[in-house]
Amino acid sequence: MSESPLLLALDLAGTFAFALNGAITGLRATRLDIVGVLTLGMMTALGGGVLRDTLIDALPPATFRYWPYLVVAAGGSLIAFFLSRPLRRLAPHIELFDAAGLSLFCVTGATKSLQYGLAVAPAVILGAVTGVGGGTIRDVLVRRVPTVLTSGLYAIPALVGAAVAVAAVRAGVYGLPAALGAALACFLIRVAGIRYNLNAPVAPETKNRQ
Amino acid sequence: MSESPLLLALDLAGTFAFALNGAITGLRATRLDIVGVLTLGMMTALGGGVLRDTLIDALPPATFRYWPYLVVAAGGSLIAFFLSRPLRRLAPHIELFDAAGLSLFCVTGATKSLQYGLAVAPAVILGAVTGVGGGTIRDVLVRRVPTVLTSGLYAIPALVGAAVAVAAVRAGVYGLPAALGAALACFLIRVAGIRYNLNAPVAPETKNRQ
Amino acid sequence: MSESPLLLALDLAGTFAFALNGAITGLRATRLDIVGVLTLGMMTALGGGVLRDTLIDALPPATFRYWPYLVVAAGGSLIAFFLSRPLRRLAPHIELFDAAGLSLFCVTGATKSLQYGLAVAPAVILGAVTGVGGGTIRDVLVRRVPTVLTSGLYAIPALVGAAVAVAAVRAGVYGLPAALGAALACFLIRVAGIRYNLNAPVAPETKNRQ
Secondary structure (H helix, E strand, O other): OOOOHHHHHHHHHHHHHHHHHHHHHHHHOOOOOHHHHHHHHHHHHHHHHHHHHHHOOOOOOHHHHOHHHHHHHHHHHHHHHHOOOHHHHHHHHHHHHHHHHHHHHHHHHHHHHHHOOOOHHHHHHHHHHHHHHHHHHHHHHOOOOOHHHHOHHHHHHHHHHHHHHHHHHHOOOOOHHHHHHHHHHHHHHHHHHHHOOOOOOOOHHHHHHO | OOOOHHHHHHHHHHHHHHHHHHHHHHHHOOOOOHHHHHHHHHHHHHHHHHHHHHHOOOOOOHHHHOHHHHHHHHHHHHHHHHOOOHHHHHHHHHHHHHHHHHHHHHHHHHHHHHHOOOOHHHHHHHHHHHHHHHHHHHHHHOOOOOHHHHOHHHHHHHHHHHHHHHHHHHOOOOOHHHHHHHHHHHHHHHHHHHHOOOOOOOOHHHHHHO | OOOOHHHHHHHHHHHHHHHHHHHHHHHHOOOOOHHHHHHHHHHHHHHHHHHHHHHOOOOOOHHHHOHHHHHHHHHHHHHHHHOOOHHHHHHHHHHHHHHHHHHHHHHHHHHHHHHOOOOHHHHHHHHHHHHHHHHHHHHHHOOOOOHHHHOHHHHHHHHHHHHHHHHHHHOOOOOHHHHHHHHHHHHHHHHHHHHOOOOOOOOHHHHHHO
């Protein structure tokens, strides 16, 4: 099965956003040289899609079948590396790149899963897995507890974006506008979560202890 | 190939046990809200089976093809979250849930591997991989050295349970009693290991240093 | 598709080298008993190949289809365990075993990827992924930032070795001498990097801060 142009475009945009995020993470982590930055950027950018394609049995992953993936992932990482000084002002916004990647990947993950025959609920879950996958790999590699565990509004926006995309496909209205709407829904919830430091409820026991 | 009812039942029981264990781990780890607890519970519950199905080429994994997996994994995690106060007394027994998941998954991992054409020895190993997989993912995500490395009696009971199950299949006597017997063998060895803090021998060099 | 004898031989040699490296890492990490050492040795030895075979859709992985993989991985780990005292003098050279595994696996990863239909650039990348995979899994399990991120000359020699192997295949001159030449190119660059503590350039911003 070949990639649709829409899927490819969204996937590459998400790949670019995650490459910037992963590379900047590598620049801020100590002692990463250009190879480390490039490696972390590429793993962050490509990890979610590789996980998705493995789980839906679309092997070898699109990453290794369509050259733009590798080029965009490497290019985004190198841009972050070489422009790290002029882009320094972007560093506080590093989470926005992550949010953009999350938003685009939850949509491509969900719609590609449907295309490969998964049912509605698994497609939504796999969309979220695709969205959070790259950032989780990044966090494990630099030894942070993954954002998906510590941030209340990380998995939820990914599930929302994936659900909107799946609903649009099922309603027969999926296309560029619906895809961008689904991604935007995810992005806005995620950014609101970062901005207002929102979290989901914690368990009663934990609250009492504090 | 469709899942046999016995495989499905054992798999779901193991999924439930690991969901409880993963979610309680998340509750005890700091700052995990309901989404973090649910995510960690589901990854712990579903990780071993997803790994197994990937390695035996049963893709997409059963997790995404049979809805009860996702429901049981989410349900177990939510039960642990909402009943965390009344269940507080269960917390010291958190390792028993892990042991139950280990015991059931080593059996389903080994028998499903045979069903997909693997030879006896690889099926035993893959059974053990299935058993220890979810807990290892859990430990990596919360930044602990995985139990399978630090606890002498974790991989061994999984190998024993898998070997008993494989022997039963090869002898033509596999069924509910044999499956439960194999799981029980694993469970008892694991619990004895926890109870008496048993470990396998360490290397001579290491001993001398102490 | 069956393994060629050359691929199998190189793969097993790399497996043995990584098993020694992983097991010695386990011996030096605290509190690992024989099971932990064996588990870490086997995961280090087999991780890269399992990742490769998953990504090129050669499932189930060769590890579970050809018994010598499991035997060599277990044997290498046990040798490191039982001979840990006489081999103590080898401990400072632990990185050489890693370099040997890296060198052999980047070649087998690249050539097997070509054999399974991947294009030239993805085959080179997948060769490098195969080489660095086992060590990265090892580092994550013992909670170190992976060498591939922190060491400038780890991914690069793997890419060089993979590229030489791919060039030899494309030129129609691939065989034992070309394979060993490609592995040697990787090995020498890696060892020079360790010996002279070479690193790739760091970003301007980072340099200024120091």
